[in-house]
Amino acid sequence: MHIEREQAGGDVLLKVAGRLDTPNAKPFETELMDVIATTDGAILVNLAGVDYVSSSGLRALLVAGKAMRNARRRLSLAALQPQIREVFDISGFTALFEIS
Amino acid sequence: MTVLAEMMAGLGLLFMGLAAMSTHLQQATGRKVRVLLHAATRSPVAGLVCGAVAGAATQSSNAVAVISGNLVRSGALSARDAIPVVAGGNLGTALLVFIAAIDLRLVVLYLVALAGFAVHFRLDRRPAWRDWVGVVLGLALVLLGLDFIKSAPRHMELTALAPWLATGLTPVVAFAAGLAAAGISQSSSTSAILVLALAQIGIIGLDDAFYIVLGANLGAGLSTLVASGGLEGTGRQLCYVHILVKAIGCLVLFLAWEGARLAGIDPATALLAAGHHDIAASVSFLFLALQLAGALPVALARKATERLAVALSPPTAEDHASRPRFVHEQGLGEPATALDLSQKETERLIRRLPRLLPDLDPAPGTREEDRTALWRGSAAVARAIDHFIVALIERRLPREELHVALQQQAQLEMVRALQDALHEFSDVVEAFPRTPPLAFNLSESLRTIVLSLVDALDGAPQDFEILAELTSDRSELLNRLRRNLVSGAAHGEEEARGLLHATSLFERALWLVRRIAVALRPSGNEAKRDKALAEGA
Numbered sequence: 296m297h298i299e300r301e302q303a304g305g306d307v308l309l310k311v312a313g314r315l316d317t318p319n320a321k322p323f324e325t326e327l328m329d330v331i332a333t334t335d336g337a338i339l340v341n342l343a344g345v346d347y348v349s350s351s352g353l354r355a356l357l358v359a360g361k362a363m364r365n366a367r368r369r370l371s372l373a374a375l376q377p378q379i380r381e382v383f384d385i386s387g388f389t390a391l392f393e394i395s
Numbered sequence: 396m397t398v399l400a401e402m403m404a405g406l407g408l409l410f411m412g413l414a415a416m417s418t419h420l421q422q423a424t425g426r427k428v429r430v431l432l433h434a435a436t437r438s439p440v441a442g443l444v445c446g447a448v449a450g451a452a453t454q455s456s457n458a459v460a461v462i463s464g465n466l467v468r469s470g471a472l473s474a475r476d477a478i479p480v481v482a483g484g485n486l487g488t489a490l491l492v493f494i495a496a497i498d499l500r501l502v503v504l505y506l507v508a509l510a511g512f513a514v515h516f517r518l519d520r521r522p523a524w525r526d527w528v529g530v531v532l533g534l535a536l537v538l539l540g541l542d543f544i545k546s547a548p549r550h551m552e553l554t555a556l557a558p559w560l561a562t563g564l565t566p567v568v569a570f571a572a573g574l575a576a577a578g579i580s581q582s583s584s585t586s587a588i589l590v591l592a593l594a595q596i597g598i599i600g601l602d603d604a605f606y607i608v609l610g611a612n613l614g615a616g617l618s619t620l621v622a623s624g625g626l627e628g629t630g631r632q633l634c635y636v637h638i639l640v641k642a643i644g645c646l647v648l649f650l651a652w653e654g655a656r657l658a659g660i661d662p663a664t665a666l667l668a669a670g671h672h673d674i675a676a677s678v679s680f681l682f683l684a685l686q687l688a689g690a691l692p693v694a695l696a697r698k699a700t701e702r703l704a705v706a707l708s709p710p711t712a713e714d715h716a717s718r719p720r721f722v723h724e725q726g727l728g729e730p731a732t733a734l735d736l737s738q739k740e741t742e743r744l745i746r747r748l749p750r751l752l753p754d755l756d757p758a759p760g761t762r763e764e765d766r767t768a769l770w771r772g773s774a775a776v777a778r779a780i781d782h783f784i785v786a787l788i789e790r791r792l793p794r795e796e797l798h799v800a801l802q803q804q805a806q807l808e809m810v811r812a813l814q815d816a817l818h819e820f821s822d823v824v825e826a827f828p829r830t831p832p833l834a835f836n837l838s839e840s841l842r843t844i845v846l847s848l849v850d851a852l853d854g855a856p857q858d859f860e861i862l863a864e865l866t867s868d869r870s871e872l873l874n875r876l877r878r879n880l881v882s883g884a885a886h887g888e889e890e891a892r893g894l895l896h897a898t899s900l901f902e903r904a905l906w907l908v909r910r911i912a913v914a915l916r917p918s919g920n921e922a923k924r925d926k927a928l929a930e931g932a
């Protein structure tokens with residue numbers, strides 16, 4: 296898995312590529328929580344390069360989503376591949392996150 | 396021919412009566428039998444007595460072993476405590492053999508009359524009487540069956556049997572005949588009653604009767620093992636205890652019988668003297684002595700018996716999963732604490748829910764057989780919680796606590812339904828030779844949602860809000876997926892059917908998670924208090 300971080304003013308863009316599976320979920324969650332702790336703007340996660348998401352990956356996003364909601368900040372997801380979009384729809388994540 | 400027909404009819408009536416008595420007695424006194432067996436934990440002697448009473452009431456040492464096994468599995472009784480109970484169950488069954496030695500024809504007639512009048516006046520339709528009428532009818536059938544068995548050999552043409560009677564049976568043949576009789580009837584007491592009937596009219600002597608009864612005793616023990624073929628772990632341990640009781644009884648009496656012979660005493664004459672020269676009473680004493688000789692050492696050396704039983708059949712994963720951690724009989728004393736205990740136990744079941752689902756990530760996950768054991772164990776724990784709450788409600792709770800108890804019962808029902816839905820969903824998903832992407836997405840999504848339910852148990856009140864959003868209605872999405880499955884050619888017929896089933900189970904599980912979340916969500920005041928505490932911290 297590969298994560299690229301870009302700063303755009305107070306906001307952060309994270310470009311993620313690879314598999315969001317059990318081994319990669321924890322480093323991904325750590326990276327997200329680090330961004331949440333060190334910035335105070337919105338976060339956009341670009342998932343264009345992600346071709347696999349398991350329950351561990353979904354949970355990492357959910358943990359970050361809860362933290363952002365408590366801080367009254369915006370966490371958006373973008374560029375989901377069709378099979379990834381389907382798992383987000385089925386799991387109810389599309390109701391929880393802003394997806395573009 | 397008449398003899399055979401009467402004998403078979405007697406056995407048939409006996410089996411029907413015993414089955415009716417056992418079923419109706421368990422329903423009429425089910426909870427009382429559980430309380431009685433629970434009293435067994437006080438000492439080995441108390442266990443032996445409780446087992447004997449239960450064995451006499453049910454007239455089945457197998458029934459006592461099965462009830463004890465369930466109590467052990469649910470954690471209400473330890474295997475060590477159950478050993479004297481199982482041993483005592485054998486003693487209780489000796490009562491039937493004693494009854495068979497007495498002439499009870501008049502009692503039988505009155506019992507049949509009593510049961511008939513009860514049915515005629517529709518007493519059997521009243522809930523409080525229904526099972527007791529069944530017990531009376533069962534008892535009447537048992538006694539009538541015994542009477543048939545005892546009277547059948549009287550019609551035998553003894554002169555035709557004279558040459559056979561003169562030679563008698565060898566001990567090995569008699570023992571094998573007893574083994575076979577118990578194997579067919581699955582009961583040592585029934586076989587002993589047949590022997591008693593044959594001995595009463597002189598077809599067999601006490602020497603032959605001794606070895607037949609010995610064989611029947613061991614045969615009944617061994618037949619338990621065959622009948623319990625599917626049982627494993629703790630359940631099977633008590634079967635081994637049952638066999639041990641029978642085997643030790645046989646060994647002790649065999650040594651005493653042959654020892655007496657070596658000492659120049661005729662054991663048959665001594666036994667006849669013990670029965671006041673009544674051969675039926677002598678066979679009854681022999682049967683009782685056999686049970687006592689096996690039950691006493693097993694009950695008194697229960698630690699060693701337990702070690703042996705555990706070595707022969709170690710506890711399984713299902714046994715471990717079936718043990719409640721918080722609910723137990725002693726906890727019923729204080730209603731407020733008891734309700735906390737049952738709530739904690741239900742929450743423990745909720746924490747297990749994610750493990751009922753397959754982990755489809757390539758990382759090593761839970762094996763299928765472990766999931767099934769966990770599901771079966773969780774179902775057993777749910778039953779134990781249900782019994783606990785029912786027992787609590789029966790104690791006439793104050794209004795407020797009664798309300799909480801009923802809420803917990805409703806919540807438990809939803810958890811049970813969710814356990815079953817997740818198990819069925821897992822079976823469907825794992826039945827695919829190669830997991831289709833939709834099955835993967837459904838499974839991993841459901842896993843995430845169920846894990847969120849577990850997180851919410853220990854999390855902030857806001858977690859329930861998130862859970863409510865995660866479990867919002869998806870009927871439109873799922874219907875679209877179903878339409879695609881039906882109309883598309885991407886899946887074979889079998890695969891499409893499996894996926895349709897999976898979407899239905901997913902939808903059901905989602906609905907149940909939502910309802911459980913609503914039931915668990917703190918009320919408005921509690922949520923404000925928790926939030927204030929969290930902010931204060």
